[in-house]
Amino acid sequence: MSSSSTLAERVAASSRVQPREKNQTQPQTTVLDRIGEHVLLDGFRIVIDLEKSKGSYLYDAAHSHRLIDLYGFFGSNPVGFNHPHFDKPEVKADLLRAAEIKIANSDVYSEGYAQFVDMLWRVVGMPPLDRMLFIEGGALAVENTLKAAMDWKVRKNMAAGRGERGTEILHFRHAFHGRSGYTMSLTNTDPKKTDLFAKFNWPRVSTPSIDYSLGEEARNADVIAREKKSEAEIMQFVHERGVDIAAIIIEPIQGEGGDNHFRGEWFRTLRRICDENEMLLIFDEVQCGMCATGKTWCCQHFGVQPDLMAFGKKAQVCGVMAGPRLDEVKENVFRTPSRINSTWGGNFTDMVRSTHFLQIIEEENLVENARVVGAHFLARLLDLQSESPIITAVRGRGLFLAFDLPDPATREEFWKGAFDLGVFTLRSGERSIRFRPALDITKEVVDEAIGRLREQCERMRSR
Numbered sequence: 001m002s003s004s005s006t007l008a009e010r011v012a013a014s015s016r017v018q019p020r021e022k023n024q025t026q027p028q029t030t031v032l033d034r035i036g037e038h039v040l041l042d043g044f045r046i047v048i049d050l051e052k053s054k055g056s057y058l059y060d061a062a063h064s065h066r067l068i069d070l071y072g073f074f075g076s077n078p079v080g081f082n083h084p085h086f087d088k089p090e091v092k093a094d095l096l097r098a099a100e101i102k103i104a105n106s107d108v109y110s111e112g113y114a115q116f117v118d119m120l121w122r123v124v125g126m127p128p129l130d131r132m133l134f135i136e137g138g139a140l141a142v143e144n145t146l147k148a149a150m151d152w153k154v155r156k157n158m159a160a161g162r163g164e165r166g167t168e169i170l171h172f173r174h175a176f177h178g179r180s181g182y183t184m185s186l187t188n189t190d191p192k193k194t195d196l197f198a199k200f201n202w203p204r205v206s207t208p209s210i211d212y213s214l215g216e217e218a219r220n221a222d223v224i225a226r227e228k229k230s231e232a233e234i235m236q237f238v239h240e241r242g243v244d245i246a247a248i249i250i251e252p253i254q255g256e257g258g259d260n261h262f263r264g265e266w267f268r269t270l271r272r273i274c275d276e277n278e279m280l281l282i283f284d285e286v287q288c289g290m291c292a293t294g295k296t297w298c299c300q301h302f303g304v305q306p307d308l309m310a311f312g313k314k315a316q317v318c319g320v321m322a323g324p325r326l327d328e329v330k331e332n333v334f335r336t337p338s339r340i341n342s343t344w345g346g347n348f349t350d351m352v353r354s355t356h357f358l359q360i361i362e363e364e365n366l367v368e369n370a371r372v373v374g375a376h377f378l379a380r381l382l383d384l385q386s387e388s389p390i391i392t393a394v395r396g397r398g399l400f401l402a403f404d405l406p407d408p409a410t411r412e413e414f415w416k417g418a419f420d421l422g423v424f425t426l427r428s429g430e431r432s433i434r435f436r437p438a439l440d441i442t443k444e445v446v447d448e449a450i451g452r453l454r455e456q457c458e459r460m461r462s463r
């Protein structure tokens with residue numbers, strides 16, 4: 001690699017990363033080598049320094065590089081690094097006790113589990129979805145919403161004399177619901193993630209997301225027309241094989257598929273279709289939930305409640321919340337032992353850590369922070385868009401924000417340039433940059449990031 005290569009290129013290409021600082025300890029210099037010996041290194045090839053990383057700044061020890069963290073462990077970090085709450089001796093003791101043992105929560109109950117359930121319900125509970133299941137991983141959370149819906153629909157069909165059928169899940173183009181067995185049949189973003197694996201031929205329809213590259217009037221007309229088209233596609237499937245369709249699943253904002261937003265009217269349409277056709281409505285809030293959009297759950301912006309909701313990422317513990325429609329079937333999976341379960345039933349250490357994060361979220365009013373700082377971030381991105389012709393379709397709710405670049409190559413160049421300037425962002429869809437900061441980011445950090453993004457725009461303009 002030439003000496004003029006950028007830091008991002010070196011980070012992406014190096015198999016053995018040399019530190020710049022002389023006093024760096026040996027283990028940090030070999031972290032990538034040691035992992036790479038046995039594991040495919042397809043991550044960012046940075047090595048996090050957990051001591052030096054603070055608040056919204058992630059410190060990359062491999063390159064002695066401080067990054068503004070707008071990536072947030074792929075949107076899964078609720079609160080910035082080294083929050084002072086975790087310096088309290090009693091908090092440290094609580095975490096250590098939990099980390100020393102991995103309780104099988106499904107069989108053996110504990111005070112820590114009870115505290116977590118109490119706290120989760122109090123801080124982010126969404127009545128009437130009061131039945132819960134905890135499991136490790138967002139994909140498995142989604143997978144269990146699917147199993148709950150299949151069981152519900154098949155039992156209904158059997159009771160009505162229609163036989164043991166009703167396991168299909170209607171879903172959308174550009175959806176990402178994870179990479180586990182059943183979710184393989186739903187996820188359709190990057191074919192690399194799904195090609196060649198066994199899949200079901202479940203109904204897939206077009207995605208009536210808002211096109212932010214259009215002016216407001218054209219944007220409305222366009223999305224209304226596409227909602228009608230998608231609704232017609234859904235109704236066609238319902239007429240042809242409605243008896244086999246257990247549920248409709250949607251991300252209230254599609255994340256990996258390109259930060260695709262929908263109108264509230266669309267969720268109301270889906271709610272009506274599900275109610276009228278004996279299907280359950282599932283929201284996958286693994287990425288857009290848990291306060292990121294400036295409300296506790298994204299669907300609360302639209303006043304539409306699902307029957308089942310999958311959560312994960314910023315919640316730290318993944319799982320399912322289920323509402324009263326499940327109880328139309330007496331022996332549903334939330335009432336029948338052993339129908340859905342796993343050894344660990346969620347992760348005990350994660351539950352204890354999550355309890356502390358929930359306390360911080362509540363005490364520091366971080367849902368409101370996400371709303372206020374997110375609105376500031378959006379306004380600054382709109383400024384940038386008005387100055388820089390390469391940036392279009394700025395969009396966001398709370399701290400869940402994105403914009404488009406003209407094509408995948410430009411997006412790549414922009415992402416790398418921003419990384420070199422110390423702004424760590426994520427890519428989504430074919431040509432978007434997305435932002436997934438922790439909930440306690442400040443306006444000052446946002447302004448610092450915007451300054452660097454502006455510098456990157458200028459660099460690309462003057463090429």
Ligand SMILES: Cc1ncc(COP(=O)(O)O)c(C=O)c1O
Nearest residue numbers: 137138139176177178255286287
């Ligand atoms: C909307 C959505 N659903 C499900 C998942 C899968 O979660 P996990 O990677 O924890 O299995 C993701 C992960 O990015 C996601 O964004």
